[in-house]
Structures are given as C-alpha cells and as structure tokens.
C-alpha cells in the first residue's frame with residue numbers, strides 16, 4: 266500500500282485537508298490568513314494528508330505545492346489538470362505523493378496510461394469520477410474519489426453528497442483500497458455519515474477553510490462518529 270493510502274486509512278480522522286486559495290466562483294477562501302497559517306492549523310488539527318490545489322481556476326500555482334511541502338510533513342495530493350507524464354514528474358519534484366487524475370477530462374485510454382506512469386514514479390493515482398462510466402476496471406493501486414461537485418462546470422453548481430453513496434458499490438468493485446468522497450462536505454456530521462456508509466476517507470476544502478478551526482471540526486467529527 267502506498268504511503269498516501271496508509272496515512273489516510275490509518276488516521277483517527279480520515280480527512281484529506283485541502284489548501285485551496287479560492288473556490289470555483291472566485292471567492293477568497295483564505296480571508297486574510299497566509300498559506301503558512303492554514304497549513305499550521307491543519308498540522309495542529311492532526312491532518313493525516315493534505316491536498317494542494319495548484320490549478321489556476323482556484324487561484325493556485327505550482328509554487329503553492331512547494332510551499333506547503335516545506336511546511337508540513339504528511340503525504341501531499343496535488344490537484345491540477347494533469348494530462349502528461351512531464352506534469353507527473355514535476356509533481357513529484359515539487360513534493361507530491363499523490364496526483365489527481367480527472368476521468369471526465371481525459372480521453373479514453375489516457376487515464377490508465379497516466380495512472381501507470383504515476384505508479385512508476387512512486388505517485389499514488391487519485392482518480393476522481395462523477396459517474397460509474399468513468400471508473401477504471403482495476404484500481405487496486407489507486408485511490409478512487411467520487412466528486413460530489415461537477416468539475417466540468419468548474420464546481421460552480423451545488424454539490425450532491427448522495428452521488429457518493431449511490432456510487433460506492435461500483436467504486437468498491439474496482440478493488441480500490443481507498444474509496445474517498447470529495448467536495449461539498451459542509452459539516453462534520455455529513456462527513457461522519459459518509460464514513461459510516463463505507464467510505465475510507467473524505468476530501469474537504471471549503472468546509473475546513475470556513476470552519477472556525479480545523480481542530481474543532483475534527484473534534485466534532487469524532488463526536489459525530491461516537492454518536493453514530
């Protein structure tokens with residue numbers, strides 16, 4: 266199992282905490298904080314893995330990944346629109362352990378090739394899907410994430426977390442060791458319900474960035490799990 270999957274599946278709070286500067290509408294998510302402040306808050310909360318959005322739609326860039334890598338020592342996911350092996354190599358150099366591969370944006374045949382190339386470089390493929398037709402046949406070495414928002418609309422439409430629960434059986438049939446529900450998880454209780462339903466982990470950006478403190482969000486999540 267990859268270091269990324271091991272870290273997240275072994276975590277007390279299985280949340281991949283995201284550093285994202287803006288949402289799809291352009292709304293500032295840092296609200297006066299520096300990247301260093303946000304990363305320190307994630308570290309203090311005990312985040313097991315961190316996602317860094319380097320895509321420019323969300324105000325990111327490659328340098329952001331390098332900065333986060335210099336400030337926290339957990340496996341990092343790079344979220345960008347990766348379409349080539351050179352981008353994979355660069356991701357590795359910048360400090361990523363896992364890379365987003367968006368099924369909906371890649372031509373058929375390219376996704377499995379990029380996933381293999383990522384694995385050869387020691388990167389965990391983090392394959393994001395929005396429907397069963399986008400799932401790879403064999404994802405035993407990959408994370409599969411159901412995106413509750415629609416990336417084709419740059420995430421500007423409302424999220425539907427029911428999409429995750431509806432697709433879970435198909436996701437598990439790929440053999441993935443780590444089914445993830447991503448996007449639009451706005452409360453610790455909603456997150457706890459997805460873990461109870463069978464997801465191994467959650468990917469959360471906006472909800473954590475808008476919370477008073479990630480540590481408090483994690484505590485509420487643990488409370489919601491105990492109450493379940």
Ligand SMILES: O=P(O)(O)OC[C@@H](O)[C@@H](O)c1c[nH]c2ccccc12
Pocket residue numbers: 283285318320323344345346365393412416447448449450468469470471472
């Ligand atoms: O902020 P949210 O709703 O918690 O979502 C996080 C993450 O899933 C989202 O940022 C995302 C999903 N797919 C992406 C692709 C590129 C950049 C970002 C993303």
